[in-house]
Amino acid sequence: MNEESEVSQEVPAGASASAQATPALSELDRKINKFFPGVVVRKDLVKAVKGNAIVPSYVLEYLLGQYAASDDEATIQAGIDTVRKILAEHYVNRNQSELVKSTIKERGRHRIIDKVTATLNEKDDVYQAEFANLGIKGVLVESATIKAHPKLLVGGVWCICDVEYFHSDDARVVPWILGSIKPIQLSKFDFEAYLAARGEFTTGEWTDLLVQSIGFNPGLFGRRAKLIQLVRLIPFVERNYNLVELGPKGTGKSHIFSEFSPHGMLISGGEVTVPKLFVNNSNGRIGLVGYWDVVAFDEFAGKKKRTDKALVDIMKNYMANKSFSRGVETLGAEASMVFVGNTSHTVPYMLKHSDLFDELPESYHDSAYLDRLHHYIPGWEVDTIRNEMFSNGYGFVVDYIAEVLKSMRSADYSDRYQQHFTLSSDISTRDRDGIHKTFSGLMKILYPHGEASSEEIEEILQFAIEGRKRVKDQILRIDSTMGHVKFGYLDMAGTWHPVSTLEEDEYPEYYYREDSGAAEAKDVTGGPPAAGFVATTEGGQPTPVESITEKLLFEGHREFQENQRGISFDTLLAPYLRGATQITIIDPYIRQFHQARNLMEVIECIAATKEAADEVSVKLITSENTEGEDKLRKQFELLLKVKQGASVGGIDVDVIFDGSLHDRSILTDTGWRILLGRGLDIFQHVTGDAFDLASRLQEFRQVKAFGVTYIREI
Structure with a gap:
């Protein structure tokens, strides 16, 4: 295969990507491939082909969408091998730039994948390109190329380029010649077909497709966590949207803005200047907001960071009015502004001592600026990114979904x-x-x-x-x-x-x-009432668990939000189980390890609150695992371990299987009926790491959305 055909500059119809070692397709993945043929890719393939290439995901998915376009594993493997070969032969690694330059010289012409930035040389009245990884500059660029791709002037664009070499005796003449250039972006798409295909998916399926498109496994995210991920996409689909996300390190705050779309620009918060962002009054050149849909500021937090007061003022005006001044002229722009940064304190610490904007530089810790922000993503709710969180399912080729979102901005x-x-x-x-x-x-x-x-x-x-x-x-x-x-x-x-x-x-x-x-x-x-309190006094003030009496126990219904922390069986259940000698737990889903662990943690609550000399009988009514003999055997083993462990504390656990169960509740011989909407399975996934507080203490776990109703029957 020659160079011209091997790195095509167009996305062929029907191009989608599959896997090397393809796992069994889920029903959702089959549906995705059926209704979006040609614009989806297996998300784990990006990692498989990336290697040491420091290149955005949308560049890799552009190539995968061309060559890994079959469900046949042999064809898929051949496509992946082709993409790897293309990266090996055409992607420019900085440490091999001299070798690539030599290849161009010896061949006279060579195709490369690199990030290209153009500038105007006013002295010679010409445009000149600089290649980020190849390390060459001063390459002449035709005015028509700049008119067709103006983003070359602002921040640069990843491109597939033909670069030629012609040496001249004139030392002032740059020997490098730009033969052709193609930004790595989708050229067209059918929006009506996109809408029609959307109609084939339920809201849950569509949400999971979008989460997989971002690159995550939706099975490890609750509904609220998925929405938080999707809010990060709003700046791409909504004009002049001002978003802030502050939270712990390692939660993927900047990933979408650096990897997801060719229409977004991620810059360091410390590198921002008025000319770079808005306008250079000396030459009239418009800054980033004039060319990019999204301008994201990374590492924006930091109290002691130096800031330009003039930049803060012009940013306030732009965020409020969608305009900025160039001398006497006022210009408008549509770029959304995103600010992401790390927090160094817990949420309760910030609430007690300052506020949730505490980490911002002093100039931005200003009510007039903050009032321009449309939404604050609570980054502390987002899990630290772990390997198992990445998806191996199908999602949109990011360039495709980026173009869809861009088309809806108006x-x-x-x-x-x-x-x-x-x-x-x-x-x-x-x-x-x-x-x-x-x-x-x-x-x-x-x-x-x-x-x-x-x-x-x-x-x-x-x-x-x-x-x-x-x-x-x-x-x-x-x-x-x-x-x-x-x-x-x-x-x-x-x-x-x-x-x-x-x-x-x-x-x-x-x-x-x-x-x-x-x-x-x-x-x-x-x-809902604060976690850690189960009763209110006559004046409406919460009463700590330690000081409650049975008379003060709360009766009624409570709702808890997804991702909420500070909730434990000690506060939800223990006060109502105290003093009971006969307890019946009805929950059809005590089958998997985490569900048995939850049951054991209820047993721990009972053991901690009863007198050492007392004995308590716990009857568990649940249903058998019907997913196979191995899983049923595993369920029996887990329940046996619970029974054995409970007996040490004077608690006798008796298990009864009932296949007709649906509702979940706890009954006590002291007259309490506790209706559990989700049963005991209220906590989100925890790692099980002995050094993770969430594994040790329920208060540090995030919960699923659930409700509890307390009914006094005696």
Whole structure:
């Protein structure tokens, strides 16, 4: 295969990628390949072919989409080998740049894959290109090329290029010649076909497809965690969207903005200047916001970072008005602004001592700037990225989904909730704008056809309100002159639905510190009671578990949000099990290791609260695992271990199997019936690492969304 055919500059129809050692396709993967042929790729292939190449994922998926285009394993393997060969022969590694330059000289012409940046040489009135990895500069570029690909002037573009060599006796003449250039981007797509195919997927399936497209295994993410990942895509689909995410290191905050789309630019927060970002008044050249859909600032946090006050001022104006000044002229732009940074303290620490914007440089720790942010992603809810979290399922070729999102930037879905819900009249125009833009973005991502059920709309409306509320509540800590806002909405029946942030429900004692106005605002949020408290006094104050009496035990229903922490069986169940000698646990799903572990942790609660001389009888009613003999045998082994372990503490566990079970509950001979919506399986995945606090203490685990109802029957 010659060079011209081996590195094609067009994406052929029907190109999709499969695997080397293809695992059995899931039903979702089969569906994805059926309705999106040619624009999907097996996500683990990127790792397989990348090797030491420091190249964005969309470049690799561009190549995989050309050559690994079959379900036949032999054909797939041949395609992967071809991509590897292309990278070996045409991708320029910096440490081999001299060898590549020699190849160009000896052959006279050679095709390379490199990042190309162009500049205007005003003295000679010519455009000149610089190749990042090849290390050559001053290469002449035709004006027509610049007009066709203006992003070459701002930040550079990954391209497939033919570079020629012609030496001249004139030392001023650069011997390198740009023969042809093709940015690695999809040239076209059928949006109507995209909408039609979307209609074949349920909301859950579509969400999982998008999560796989980002590169993650949706099976390890709860619904809320998936939505957090999808919010990171909103800047690509929504014009002038201002997003901030602060959280611990290693949670993938910047990944999407560096790897996901050729329309986004990730820059270090310390490298930003007014000319680079907005306009250079000396030559009139427009900066990054004029050419890129998304400008993301990495490593934005850092209290002691030096900042340019002029940059902060012009950024405030741009984020509020979508415009900036060039001398006497005012220019507009559509670039969304994203700010990501690391936190060095826990959420309760920040709430107790400062605010959730505590890590920002001083110039940005300003209410006027912060009020321009539409949504705050709680990065502390996102798990540290682990190998098992990456997907080996199918997802969109990132360049394809990037073009889809770009094509929808001009659409506005912000009013799609209004036939079902009305925002609180207490919400200001700026708060409303933030909620609208997040809602519109999520609608376009999840429901591009613009249609969704009332429940689906309510879910993303709540999420949009929460993200803006997180911004506003922290501004109130910084600027006490701002009034408190009741964040929530009314349904068509006139029922008020308050919205709270997750950290508000987890740490109310820190969230509302020494502020009666905030305490009033707390009352209207209506979040679930704080973890660690199971009763309220007459004045409405929570009573610690240690001081409760049976009379004060809470009766009624509670809801807990996905990703909430600070919840344990000690606070949920132990006070209601104290003193019981006969306890019946009904849960049809005590089958897998983590489910048996949860049961054992309930046993631990009982053992810790009973008198040493007392004995307690626990009857477990569950169902047998019907997925095969091996799994049934494993279930029996796990339950036997629970029974043996419990007996040491004077607790007799009796297991009864009942295949007709559905509801989940706990009954005690002291008169309590506890209805468990999810049964005991309320915690999200934990690593099991002995050095992971979440493995040792339930309070540090994130929970799935669940409800509990306490009923006193005696």
